[in-house]
Amino acid sequence: MPRGAAAPNVAVLDLPRIFTIRESSHRILNPFTPEKLATVGAAIGLRPGAALLDLACGKGEMLCTWARDHGITGTGVDIGTVFLAAARDRATELGVADRVRFVHGDAVGHVSEEPVDVAACIGATWIGGGVAGTVALLERSLRPGGTILIGEPYWRAEPPSQEAIEACHANSRDDYASLPGLVELVHGLGYDLVEMVLADGDSWDRYAAAQWFNMRTWLDANPDDELADEVRAQLASDPLRHARYRRALLGWGVFALRKR
């Protein structure tokens, strides 16, 4: 979910219901496929027993599958109660409930009690006011020599208009960097970029198009719900915004960083 797409209701510590409707069938709440998530896990040298912190963990797919595949342990923090319930169910389903735990809370300012091997924020860098602030936040939980994972959008091409910018969930062109701009930003923070896995058109479709299916399925079952008009409006506009702008203009990736 690009920046601004998931404005949380911090006052009641939960996410607006529209997100749980749109992403009801998703396990990964970003333009990533299970294969791409697994590629990141395989690429960063996870050891059995390694400790992870995942801020804004969503439905916990990263921690759960990496606990299964790599024997890691981990804590996920998220504001969305529906997402956290799905994360706990997934941990049980994959037989890793003794290795991962999911905490309901605001990730803003969250620092783990013990230093972790990998500190991650995948697709929610608003929790630190942007990439630099989120890296600084994650660093406070990281053991020396550990790895930071950041999931972040970037411009693949210059947006031609304000309409295009807004279709990409941004308010201004400056809300995202270009890919080279992101690499320079990370470098300037004193980190080496040691791995990256990028979304592509197909993985964007899995994220976006699955939301259209979820919205239509929900509308058919809940025509009189108070959110029906909002969901109907999003279903009417999002496919064209995706096809016209987002799919071509907006990149997204997971970036692995190690302090120099």
Ligand SMILES: C[S@@+](CC[C@H](N)C(=O)[O-])C[C@H]1O[C@@H](n2cnc3c(N)ncnc32)[C@H](O)[C@@H]1O
């Ligand atoms: C784009 S989703 C990414 C979820 C997960 N990292 C993934 O890749 O599947 C953003 C997540 O941020 C969570 N979130 C938003 N603001 C938050 C906050 N202040 N504290 C904790 N979680 C937050 C949302 O509930 C949502 O699960």
